[in-house]
Amino acid sequence: MNRALAGAIAIAALAVAGASAAQSLRWPDLRDRPRDAGVDAPARRIAPRTVMTAGDGAAARLRLVPADDAVEAWVDNLLAGPIEVVVRAADGASPPSDPPLPARGSIPAQSSALLARVAHGHPRLQVAVVPGSPNARPRDVEYAWPLQTGSLRIQQAWGGGFSHADEANRHAVDFAVPTGTPVLAAREGVVMQAEDGFADALPGDGDAALPGRANFVRILHDDGTMALYAHLQRGGVLVEPGRRVRRGEPIGLSGNSGRSTAPHLHFVVQANRGMRLQSLPFRMFGPRGILRFTDTQAVQAPAGR
Missing domain, CATH: 2.70.70.10 (Glucose Permease (Domain IIA))
Structure with missing residues (x-):
């Protein structure tokens, strides 16, 4: 199994033009492997692929909501377990925001969190998502x-x-x-x-x-x-x-x-x-x-x- 499955990182780039926008993220993505072995394929060193589809297996949804003096970047956790996310600018230079981008946070199961308030305009943002809490404490089982x-x-x-x-x-x-x-x-x-x-x-x-x-x-x-x-x-x-x-x-x-x-x-x-x-x-x-x-x-x- 390659990094896209195990790493389970999905990225979406969204723009706001006077209204909220939303997309769903999902994984895993399994790639090529040798044909003579019934095992997972070797991972390729490739950039994360943009995936914006809804349905079973969806992980999260990025919502950019216009407010009085900013655009609010909300992330909805669609999983029955916690996720960790990072919201950052998709075009390089980060627009003014509170907190400054990139903004990182953990979101409990099936709940939402406001990650940042971005200055007005047409911000292009992307979100990376990883399942699980960074506070996991594995036991010997x-x-x-x-x-x-x-x-x-x-x-x-x-x-x-x-x-x-x-x-x-x-x-x-x-x-x-x-x-x-x-x-x-x-x-x-x-x-x-x-x-x-x-x-x-x-x-x-x-x-x-x-x-x-x-x-x-x-x-x-x-x-x-x-x-x-x-x-x-x-x-x-x-x-x-x-x-x-x-x-x-x-x-x-x-x-x-x-x-x-x-x-x-x-x-x-x-x-x-x-x-x-x-x-x-x-x-x-x-x-x-x-x-x-x-x-x-x-x-x-x-x-x-």
């Missing part, structure tokens, strides 16, 4: 096996060379699994974000024909960390945002959506470390005992060791 299977096959583990080298996915794991396999919550939490409208990749698709986005569920844990379950099949999300799920509860069906060359589940635990997502090491109890991952492979040991 043993995660449950996230698949309704009795077998284990890992296609790419921590530090995988295809696409697990960036900070947001360094400790991600790709579990090979047939399409339609039930995906289970590895830890109790609240469904923060979900998307299931994208088609699976088809056998024989060339890189250019592969769908660009993956279906996923993001679950917020009580300590502020988040688990991402990605590459679900189209229509394969079984839970709605805002719902609290138990450990072991079905949350989706595995698939091959996004830039994926074979069906698999991409699982990663992340925390917001101040406008950036960082993947976290985790322990997991697998089909045959405790799973201990390294940066190059997954090692299984009997329970209790």
Whole structure:
């Protein structure tokens, strides 16, 4: 999975001309990968792409509202969990504002915040959004096996060379699994974000024909960390945002959506470390005992060791 998915940063540029403007932001975006490996694609060093669409998976909305002596920049959090945002000028030089741009803030679940009051005119602003609170305090938790299977096959583990080298996915794991396999919550939490409208990749698709986005569920844990379950099949999300799920509860069906060359589940635990997502090491109890991952492979040991 590349930076756009794991980093989950969306940018929108909006202008105001005497009336309020609004757009929605969404992610993830999965890009090219080698065709001979059923894993996520390697990240490309590209600038964030402007995405302004509404619907399931929307993250936030920037509203520029004319006031008596300024234009107010409001950001609406559309997720069932906190986000962190930065509002800045889109054209380089920042217009006079209170506070000065760039303006940064955290917004609780499904609420709004006034980030800045910008001097009158036609300001062009952009907003960067990262899910989660920068105040997350991860606890040492043993995660449950996230698949309704009795077998284990890992296609790419921590530090995988295809696409697990960036900070947001360094400790991600790709579990090979047939399409339609039930995906289970590895830890109790609240469904923060979900998307299931994208088609699976088809056998024989060339890189250019592969769908660009993956279906996923993001679950917020009580300590502020988040688990991402990605590459679900189209229509394969079984839970709605805002719902609290138990450990072991079905949350989706595995698939091959996004830039994926074979069906698999991409699982990663992340925390917001101040406008950036960082993947976290985790322990997991697998089909045959405790799973201990390294940066190059997954090692299984009997329970209790």
